[in-house]
Amino acid sequence: MLVESPNAAAVSNAYGFYSISAVAGRYTMVVSFSGYASDSIAVDLKKDTTLSITLEAGVRQLQEAVVTAGRNNNVSRPLMGVQKLSINEIKDVPVIFGEKDILKTLQLLPGVQSAGDGNSGFFVRGGNTDQNLILLDEATVYNPSHLLGFFSTFNSDAIKDVTLYKGATPAEYGGRLSSVLDVKMNDGNNKEYHASGGIGLISSRLNIEGPIEKDKSSFIVSARRTYADVFLKLSKDTSTNQNSLYFYDINAKANLRLSDRDHLYFSGYFGKDNLSFGNTFGIDYGNATGTIRWNHIFNSRLFSNTSLIYSKYNYDITINSGNNNIGITSYIQDLHFKEDMQYYANASNKINFGIDVIDHTTSPGVISATETSSFNPLALQNKHALESAVYFSHDLSLFRRININYGLRATDFAVMGPGDFYTYDKEGNAVDTAVYAGGKVVKNYFNLEPRFSASYKFNNSNSVKVAYTRTTQNLHLLSNSTSANPTDVWIPSSNNVRPEIGDQVSVGYYRNFSDNKYEFSSEVYYRNMQNQIDYKNGAQLIANENVESQVVFGKGRSYGWELFFKKKYGKFNGWVSYTLARTERQFSEINQGSWFPANQDRTHNLSIVGIWKAGKKWTLSADFTYYSGNAVTWPSGKYEVNGQVAFLYANRNTYRMPAYHRLDVGATLQGKKTKKFDSNWNFSIYNLYGRENPYSITFEQDPDNPAKTRALQYALFRWVPSITYNFKF
Amino acid sequence: MTGVVWLCSCKKEVHLDLDNAGEHIVIEGSVTDAAGPYTVTINRSVDFYADNSYPPVSGAAVRIVDNEGHSDSLIEASPGVYTTTTLQGKPGVTYTLSVQVQDTLYTAVSTMPFPVALDSITFRKAGAFGNKNIRVVPHYQDPPGIKNYYLFNEYINGLLETKDIFVFDDRLSDGKYITRDLRTQDDVMHEGDAVEVQMYCIDEPIFNYFNELDGSGSRGGAFNTAASPANPGSNISNDALGYFSAHTIRARKAIVHIE
Numbered sequence: 001m002l003v004e005s006p007n008a009a010a011v012s013n014a015y016g017f018y019s020i021s022a023v024a025g026r027y028t029m030v031v032s033f034s035g036y037a038s039d040s041i042a043v044d045l046k047k048d049t050t051l052s053i054t055l056e057a058g059v060r061q062l063q064e065a066v067v068t069a070g071r072n073n074n075v076s077r078p079l080m081g082v083q084k085l086s087i088n089e090i091k092d093v094p095v096i097f098g099e100k101d102i103l104k105t106l107q108l109l110p111g112v113q114s115a116g117d118g119n120s121g122f123f124v125r126g127g128n129t130d131q132n133l134i135l136l137d138e139a140t141v142y143n144p145s146h147l148l149g150f151f152s153t154f155n156s157d158a159i160k161d162v163t164l165y166k167g168a169t170p171a172e173y174g175g176r177l178s179s180v181l182d183v184k185m186n187d188g189n190n191k192e193y194h195a196s197g198g199i200g201l202i203s204s205r206l207n208i209e210g211p212i213e214k215d216k217s218s219f220i221v222s223a224r225r226t227y228a229d230v231f232l233k234l235s236k237d238t239s240t241n242q243n244s245l246y247f248y249d250i251n252a253k254a255n256l257r258l259s260d261r262d263h264l265y266f267s268g269y270f271g272k273d274n275l276s277f278g279n280t281f282g283i284d285y286g287n288a289t290g291t292i293r294w295n296h297i298f299n300s301r302l303f304s305n306t307s308l309i310y311s312k313y314n315y316d317i318t319i320n321s322g323n324n325n326i327g328i329t330s331y332i333q334d335l336h337f338k339e340d341m342q343y344y345a346n347a348s349n350k351i352n353f354g355i356d357v358i359d360h361t362t363s364p365g366v367i368s369a370t371e372t373s374s375f376n377p378l379a380l381q382n383k384h385a386l387e388s389a390v391y392f393s394h395d396l397s398l399f400r401r402i403n404i405n406y407g408l409r410a411t412d413f414a415v416m417g418p419g420d421f422y423t424y425d426k427e428g429n430a431v432d433t434a435v436y437a438g439g440k441v442v443k444n445y446f447n448l449e450p451r452f453s454a455s456y457k458f459n460n461s462n463s464v465k466v467a468y469t470r471t472t473q474n475l476h477l478l479s480n481s482t483s484a485n486p487t488d489v490w491i492p493s494s495n496n497v498r499p500e501i502g503d504q505v506s507v508g509y510y511r512n513f514s515d516n517k518y519e520f521s522s523e524v525y526y527r528n529m530q531n532q533i534d535y536k537n538g539a540q541l542i543a544n545e546n547v548e549s550q551v552v553f554g555k556g557r558s559y560g561w562e563l564f565f566k567k568k569y570g571k572f573n574g575w576v577s578y579t580l581a582r583t584e585r586q587f588s589e590i591n592q593g594s595w596f597p598a599n600q601d602r603t604h605n606l607s608i609v610g611i612w613k614a615g616k617k618w619t620l621s622a623d624f625t626y627y628s629g630n631a632v633t634w635p636s637g638k639y640e641v642n643g644q645v646a647f648l649y650a651n652r653n654t655y656r657m658p659a660y661h662r663l664d665v666g667a668t669l670q671g672k673k674t675k676k677f678d679s680n681w682n683f684s685i686y687n688l689y690g691r692e693n694p695y696s697i698t699f700e701q702d703p704d705n706p707a708k709t710r711a712l713q714y715a716l717f718r719w720v721p722s723i724t725y726n727f728k729f
Numbered sequence: 730m731t732g733v734v735w736l737c738s739c740k741k742e743v744h745l746d747l748d749n750a751g752e753h754i755v756i757e758g759s760v761t762d763a764a765g766p767y768t769v770t771i772n773r774s775v776d777f778y779a780d781n782s783y784p785p786v787s788g789a790a791v792r793i794v795d796n797e798g799h800s801d802s803l804i805e806a807s808p809g810v811y812t813t814t815t816l817q818g819k820p821g822v823t824y825t826l827s828v829q830v831q832d833t834l835y836t837a838v839s840t841m842p843f844p845v846a847l848d849s850i851t852f853r854k855a856g857a858f859g860n861k862n863i864r865v866v867p868h869y870q871d872p873p874g875i876k877n878y879y880l881f882n883e884y885i886n887g888l889l890e891t892k893d894i895f896v897f898d899d900r901l902s903d904g905k906y907i908t909r910d911l912r913t914q915d916d917v918m919h920e921g922d923a924v925e926v927q928m929y930c931i932d933e934p935i936f937n938y939f940n941e942l943d944g945s946g947s948r949g950g951a952f953n954t955a956a957s958p959a960n961p962g963s964n965i966s967n968d969a970l971g972y973f974s975a976h977t978i979r980a981r982k983a984i985v986h987i988e
Contacts, residue, residue, distance in 0.1 A: 280855065322853055322866065322908055367901065374907040479956075537959045538941035543901060599956055633958050636750035639774040639970055640783055641757060642882075644891040646942060648774050648970065649960050650750045692739055699777075701891075707780045715739035 078403040081166035094666030094684040098722030103152035108607040110562035110577040120152035126558025126583030127178020130477030139289035142313035157207040158222035158251030168467040171391040171407030177502040188220030196728035247273040263295040285315035309336035323372040348397035365543040384416040428549035473500040529556035554587030574610035597631035629657030686720040766812040785809020790829040837965040837973035844977035864910040873904030878936035894943040929976040
């Protein structure tokens with residue numbers, strides 16, 4: 001939210017708190033927020049005044065809204081590499097299965113890459129998927145996807161907006177190397193009750209919100225469930241109709257205004273995926289988060305935010321094969337306390353400081369097995385760690401042209417007992433074991449993370465910015481497959497695993513045109529990464545007490561150039577984004593120690609999004625995506641072992657997948673809108689021209705001609721049509 | 730779900746521009762506790778798009794010695810195939826293979842583990858999404874307190890099943906009575922087929938070799954691909970491909986029948 005009076009402007013924080021200093025007098029205040037209608041408020045200022053303002057949601061008003069100076073946010077703020085999307089902005093962009101999805105729309109922005117066709121996983125500026133800090137109302141979401149990555153955990157009905165920081169993150173965030181995705185849930189309507197929902201081919205949604213006490217407090221509950229399994233149940237085949245495949249998730253939030261100075265928020269998320277094949281194999285997995293947040297306004301300049309946060313991700317596998325009955329469970333759990341203070345010293349100085357304490361517990365695996373099973377029951381030791389940080393940052397304006405944000409985050413990661421801590425030799429054999437009691441510190445990693453960004457404004461529509469950021473990461477995801485896997489293991493830093501450290505430098509030029517109707521930006525970045533993790537060939541990652549002996553450590557670097565051009569308002573809007581990038585890794589064990597392209601290295605990334613409001617009834621939209629192929633490892637020959645064809649591999653990632661491109665189209669038909677009822681139909685076709693984009697390429701002995709081998713390409717989605725009916729009353 | 734249905738219809742053969750890494754030497758040799766002679770084969774790798782026939786390497790000097798003072802110089806029985814003359818494999822003994830090809834000497838060491846009895850084999854139907862295939866289930870008692878590594882070969886009507894690799898270690902099964910089926914991806918076995926299962930007790934480097942070989946291949950399907958496949962770590966020196974294994978063999982035969 002941006003508040004502006006003729007002489008001063010202020011950007012509110014995420015909770016809507018803002019502070020403007022001005023001499024007594026009459027002012028007109030213009031309030032605007034992306035995706036919402038702007039509002040002008042007359043203020044007669046005599047003493048310190050608190051003004052609460054609610055903006056009307058709505059795209060219709062957006063077309064008519066008067067262009068205000070506040071829209072050049074992009075040019076004047078010192079922060080760079082920031083992308084903000086509100087749900088209203090993305091609702092017309094066509095996506096697969098017609099399920100609007102903030103993570104898939106994010107992938108159309110510069111510097112953000114999709115982890116695969118139809119996948120909600122993403123890479124930011126060459127970072128791995130686990131190097132994104134994904135927050136839902138401040139709670140870490142460890143697995144942001146449903147159904148092998150095809151849906152994100154974020155139900156768009158429950159989401160207000162998302163902000164993505166591509167590396168140059170403010171000091172209040174920490175814990176991941178490449179980005180922070182800050183997702184805020186809707187607060188609910190505190191004026192009247194509403195229900196809304198959607199019925200689609202794959203899933204349905206329902207959302208209820210309303211006041212608890214009018215104008216003071218509100219609640220919102222959003223739920224959705226997929227029902228592909230209902231169709232499986234219809235099958236006459238007994239082995240098919242016993243299979244299940246679904247997910248559901250629930251978001252709930254309550255927002256209580258205790259007084260003019262105190263707000264209390266409760267928000268929670270619970271999601272579950274269930275996949276099972278008859279009674280032989282089943283897995284369920286999901287995230288649960290809970291946040292209690294107390295906002296307190298000490299005075300017109302000082303604002304505090306105290307949060308207690310819970311987050312857990314777990315999976316549970318059951319296998320019944322003959323008399324081999326086993327279960328495998330694993331979880332990662334956080335208890336998090338956060339205190340954040342914001343001090344608005346005056347119009348050109350703002351100070352932000354706070355502390356962050358997270359207690360991490362991971363249970364890497366517990367195996368239960370019956371007496372007749374071929375497997376032994378086993379409980380791997382839980383791992384404990386205490387991650388603490390203090391931070392401070394200062395926003396200041398100099399000579400009206402220069403804006404600076406500098407800060408420092410000091411992080412301490414304490415690896416805690418109880419537990420056995422192993423030392424490994426070069427072959428990965430445990431050579432020494434140290435036993436620690438509960439509460440004892442095994443290892444401490446202390447890191448200072450300076451953050452700096454600055455902008456220089458040539459005039460109201462032109463600026464340049466520079467930024468330097470250091471980030472560290474103490475939780476690492478071990479993944480050995482190409483697709484998002486619910487059983488991927490998170491391991492904390494330990495006596496063997498050191499924190500990942502990232503340093504990023506970026507420079508950008510920003511330009512707005514035609515009274516800020518058009519926005520252009522160009523950024524270049526270079527990031528250096530230390531202590532990057534890869535696993536050894538044939539690594540045993542599941543239920544392995546010595547999992548740390550299965551990994552190797554190396555370096556990473558990524559650099560690129562991002563171009564973004566956006567038309568923000570009008571009957572026709574949309575954007576073009578292009579990224580030229582390179583991401584490399586270096587491990588002494590791989591490719592003779594030379595630099596090689598990372599799996600997610602893609603040279604060219606282009607996205608074009610267009611949304612056209614064709615009239616009162618129809619909104620038409622299209623998006624086009626092109627990217628060059630990822631780096632892959634393919635055979636460079638073959639030989640025979642034990643009567644089987646084996647493939648000969650030369651160096652890692654020397655080949656490239658074929659280029660990917662796709663056009664999606666969508667149309668929204670607005671139903672008759674009355675005061676009481678609003679509805680629309682949404683139609684879309686994903687991959688309109690049906691290109692077979694390779695999801696993977698595999699190699700095998702040709703079954704038709706055993707004297708030959710062949711390469712097979714798998715494509716997932718061609719012409720995926722969807723229809724969704726949305727309503728609101 | 731829709732994606733899964735779509736998946737099956739979008740599989741096609743593609744021709745890729747693959748490099749030729751050149752001819753690499755491939756050595757595959759074993760010593761077992763069954764009666765000799767034992768074989769060491771030496772040949773060379775070929776280009777991906779060449780036929781699956783591999784040029785043999787003739788004229789190599791091949792020798793196996795054990796840690797009990799026996800030494801056997803192998804004779805070339807046919808091009809690239811070398812056989813022992815006097816050696817008799819014995820559990821607990823360490824064998825050293827040396828292969829001299831022109832100027833390069835390749836060596837490998839393997840210790841034969843003690844045998845584990847294969848009690849019987851049975852059959853069961855298993856699989857997901859209605860694809861229920863018949864699989865064979867070996868029954869055996871894993872000895873407690875020691876690390877054991879197993880490799881299985883499955884012969885159906887006398888032919889070795891070559892689509893899958895079956896290796897198993899007792900990391901999570903020490904001391905258990907094991908009845909874990911050999912997981913064939915495809916429908917390879919039918920009622921009435923004559924099936925023989927050979928169970929090898931192998932040493933740890935050989936288990937790692939086959940486990941890595943299994944992980945680096947494409948085990949069928951779009952999702953089952955390793956992110957970064959690589960050649961398995963061989964126990965043979967000088968970057969030779971292949972392996973040298975000293976192992977025990979136990980076998981059982983049965984006719985496929987599902988109750």
